[in-house]
Amino acid sequence: MRMLLIHSDYLEYEVKDKALSKPEEISEEQKKGRLDEVLAAFMSVEKVDEANPEEIVQKAVEEIKNVASQVNAQNIFVYPFAHLSSELAKPEVALEILKAIEEKLKEEGFNVKRAPFGYYKAFKLSCKGHPLAELSRTIVPSG
Numbered sequence: 001m002r003m004l005l006i007h008s009d010y011l012e013y014e015v016k017d018k019a020l021s022k023p024e025e026i027s028e029e030q031k032k033g034r035l036d037e038v039l040a041a042f043m044s045v046e047k048v049d050e051a052n053p054e055e056i057v058q059k060a061v062e063e064i065k066n067v068a069s070q071v072n073a074q075n076i077f078v079y080p081f082a083h084l085s086s087e088l089a090k091p092e093v094a095l096e097i098l099k100a101i102e103e104k105l106k107e108e109g110f111n112v113k114r115a116p117f118g119y120y121k122a123f124k125l126s127c128k129g130h131p132l133a134e135l136s137r138t139i140v141p142s143g
């Protein structure tokens with residue numbers, strides 16, 4: 001998995017068109033979303049992650065928790081992003097992993113939103129620009 005972490009004043013998105021023939025089913029209210037004072041986590045799930053999705057979820061949550069505590073962020077935006085890797089996992093696997101990351105972060109007490117999967121989206125992002133505001137992580141299964 002490739003992750004780009006941007007500590008931001010806000011992240012807002014608006015769903016435009018389908019980017020997959022069968023994107024995630026979403027409600028009307030999920031077509032737009034915004035979080036303020038947010039750690040935005042743009043994630044590309046990779047083919048190599050298919051070998052051990054549970055481990056990837058665990059490692060990704062650990063990384064996000066670490067950075068969130070360093071930048072003192074309580075709000076997390078889980079954002080599917082297919083442009084950080086040229087070796088993407090299948091959409092159905094990627095969606096399951098991203099949903100699991102969202103759930104685990106909520107269990108850890110964070111306020112979490114997840115942007116809809118399989119759609120082209122307009123988004124606005126306001127990076128805070130401090131030294132830890134832009135980080136990237138690569139996570140692979142250990143096995």
Ligand SMILES: Nc1ncnc2c1ncn2[C@@H]1O[C@H](COS(=O)(=O)NC(=O)[C@@H](N)CO)[C@@H](O)[C@H]1O
Pocket residue numbers: 019020043044045046080081082088089090091094116117118119120
């Ligand atoms: N492996 C993945 N990791 C993260 N997001 C993904 C992944 N695969 C699909 N998506 C989601 O599905 C959308 C489209 O994915 S895509 O790989 O770019 N596919 C396409 O654009 C297709 N139109 C042609 O392949 C992405 O914007 C993202 O929302």
